[in-house]
Amino acid sequence: MNTADLGLPVDVPSTALFTDQYEFTMLQAAMKAGTAERRSVFEVFTRRLPEGRRYGVVAGTGRVLDAVENFRFDPDVLAFLRERKIVDEETLDWLADYRFSGDIWGYPEGEVYFPGSPIMRVEGTFAECVLLETVILSILNHDSAIAAAASRMSSAAGERPLIEMGARRTHELAAVAASRAAYLGGFTSTSDLAAGFRYGIPTVGTSAHAFTLLHDRERDAFQAQVKSMGRGTTLLVDTYDVAEAVRTAVEVAGPELGAVRIDSGDLLLVAHRVRQQLDELGATDTRIIVTSDLDEYAIASLAAAPVDAYGVGTQLVTGSGHPTCSMVYKLVARAESTDPTAPLVPVAKKSTGGKTSIGGRKWAARRLDEYGVAEAEVVGTGPLPDALADRQLLVELVKGGDVVARESLDVVRDRHTAARANLPLSATQLSRGEPVIPTEYVNGRSGSLTGA
Incomplete structure (x- = not known):
C-alpha cells in the first residue's frame, strides 16, 4: 500500500514504530515465559465521555485498518531496535516475519458510542495483538475527539456548511487526520490540500x-x-x-x-x-x-x-477543549494455554481509583424505544439476548489478517448523520449533561442488567 494513504511522509516505510517501547519488552518477556502465543482478546473502550459531552463519535477506523496492514518490520526498523538493544535477537527474528493474522471487530466508523462501549475488539495471539495497542489508541483517540467536536459544531450550524481550516494550528500530519475526522462529523470542505488529495474531501480557499x-x-x-x-x-x-x-x-x-x-x-x-x-x-x-x-x-x-457558512480552525483540531477521548486498550480474555483450542478465561484489572475494567469478550447492541429512538447501550458477555439480535453494533473489520470492511468516507459520513439522528433530541444540546443514554451491562451467566 501507499504510505501516503496514512497521512505519512513517503519516506516512512511502516507504522511499526508508532508504538511504545514497553509493547516490545512485554513481547520479549512473554516469549521467554512461553505465554506469547496464548490466544487473547483486547478491547478498546472509554470509561467516561469528556465532561459535559452527551455522546462520542467513532472515527479513525479506516486509518486503523491501514495502519494494521502497514505494521511491518523492515530492515531499517529492525536495525534501530537492535542498535538500541530494545529486544534480543530471538525477538527480532520473530518481528522480522510479523504480520497480524488475527481478527478485528468494531463499531462501524461514524457510529456513536458511550461509556463502556467496546468500540474495537482485537483477537489473536498476545504477541501479535499487544504490539498494536499504541497505534490503534493514537488514531482512535485523536480522530474520535475531532469528530465529536465536529459533530457538535455541525448540529449547532444546522444546514449551514462548515469549512475545516485548522491545518496551521496543529501538527502537519495531524491536520490531515483532523480534516478527515471533521468531514466525517459533518463538515463540508477543508482548506488542507493534503486532506483533499488523500481522502477526496472538497477543498476551498x-x-x-x-x-x-x-x-x-x-x-x-x-x-x-x-x-x-x-x-x-x-x-x-x-x-x-x-x-x-x-x-x-x-x-x-x-x-x-x-x-x-x-x-x-x-x-x-x-x-x-x-x-x-x-x-x-x-x-x-x-x-x-x-x-x-x-x-x-x-x-x-x-x-x-x-x-451562510462558518470556517473553523483551532477549536476543531483541538477537539474543542477535549483533544482526546481517554480510550484504553485492555486485555479482557486470554486462553488457559497456548493450545489453539484452549478455552478463554475472562481477565480484568481490579484496582481502585476508577480504573476497573469488566472482563470477558463482549458484544454490544443499542436498544430502541417504541418510536425507534435509542434508549440504552447494552453491553454484555455470553449469549446475546434474542430481543437485541438485530441491534448488534460490532461488525467484522479484519478476518484472519485480511481487511474485509473498507468503506468510502462519504458512506461513513452518512452513517454518522443517521446515528446522531436516532439519538434522543437532547443529544444535540450544548449545555453540560450526562451521556444521552445509559450503558447497561448484561452478565453472561445470570442475564441480569446493571446500569453503568
Whole structure:
C-alpha cells in the first residue's frame, strides 16, 4: 500500500514504530515465559465521555485498518531496535516475519458510542495483538475527539456548511487526520490540500489579509483576485474598514460577487450590518462567511445571524477543549494455554481509583424505544439476548489478517448523520449533561442488567 494513504511522509516505510517501547519488552518477556502465543482478546473502550459531552463519535477506523496492514518490520526498523538493544535477537527474528493474522471487530466508523462501549475488539495471539495497542489508541483517540467536536459544531450550524481550516494550528500530519475526522462529523470542505488529495474531501480557499496588504490599495487587491478567480470568489473584507471594503468589493465584482468573509470583530453585529449593506448594494445573493476562533458555542450564538457558512480552525483540531477521548486498550480474555483450542478465561484489572475494567469478550447492541429512538447501550458477555439480535453494533473489520470492511468516507459520513439522528433530541444540546443514554451491562451467566 501507499504510505501516503496514512497521512505519512513517503519516506516512512511502516507504522511499526508508532508504538511504545514497553509493547516490545512485554513481547520479549512473554516469549521467554512461553505465554506469547496464548490466544487473547483486547478491547478498546472509554470509561467516561469528556465532561459535559452527551455522546462520542467513532472515527479513525479506516486509518486503523491501514495502519494494521502497514505494521511491518523492515530492515531499517529492525536495525534501530537492535542498535538500541530494545529486544534480543530471538525477538527480532520473530518481528522480522510479523504480520497480524488475527481478527478485528468494531463499531462501524461514524457510529456513536458511550461509556463502556467496546468500540474495537482485537483477537489473536498476545504477541501479535499487544504490539498494536499504541497505534490503534493514537488514531482512535485523536480522530474520535475531532469528530465529536465536529459533530457538535455541525448540529449547532444546522444546514449551514462548515469549512475545516485548522491545518496551521496543529501538527502537519495531524491536520490531515483532523480534516478527515471533521468531514466525517459533518463538515463540508477543508482548506488542507493534503486532506483533499488523500481522502477526496472538497477543498476551498481564496486569500488572506497578506494579499490585501501586499497591494497599494484594497481595491487593487480585490481587482487582482476577481481577475484571477472570477466574480464568484470570496473577498476578505475586514483588513481595514469593513463597510468601505464591502462597498469596494461590490463595485469591483458587481452583484455577482460570490461571498465576503469576516474574520474579526463582533460577528453577530457585523454580519447583520454587512447583510444589510450587501442587499442595499444589490448583491442579494452574495453570501457571508465568518471565521475567527469559532467553536460550537459561538456557532450556536450566530444561529439568528445572516451567516451562510462558518470556517473553523483551532477549536476543531483541538477537539474543542477535549483533544482526546481517554480510550484504553485492555486485555479482557486470554486462553488457559497456548493450545489453539484452549478455552478463554475472562481477565480484568481490579484496582481502585476508577480504573476497573469488566472482563470477558463482549458484544454490544443499542436498544430502541417504541418510536425507534435509542434508549440504552447494552453491553454484555455470553449469549446475546434474542430481543437485541438485530441491534448488534460490532461488525467484522479484519478476518484472519485480511481487511474485509473498507468503506468510502462519504458512506461513513452518512452513517454518522443517521446515528446522531436516532439519538434522543437532547443529544444535540450544548449545555453540560450526562451521556444521552445509559450503558447497561448484561452478565453472561445470570442475564441480569446493571446500569453503568
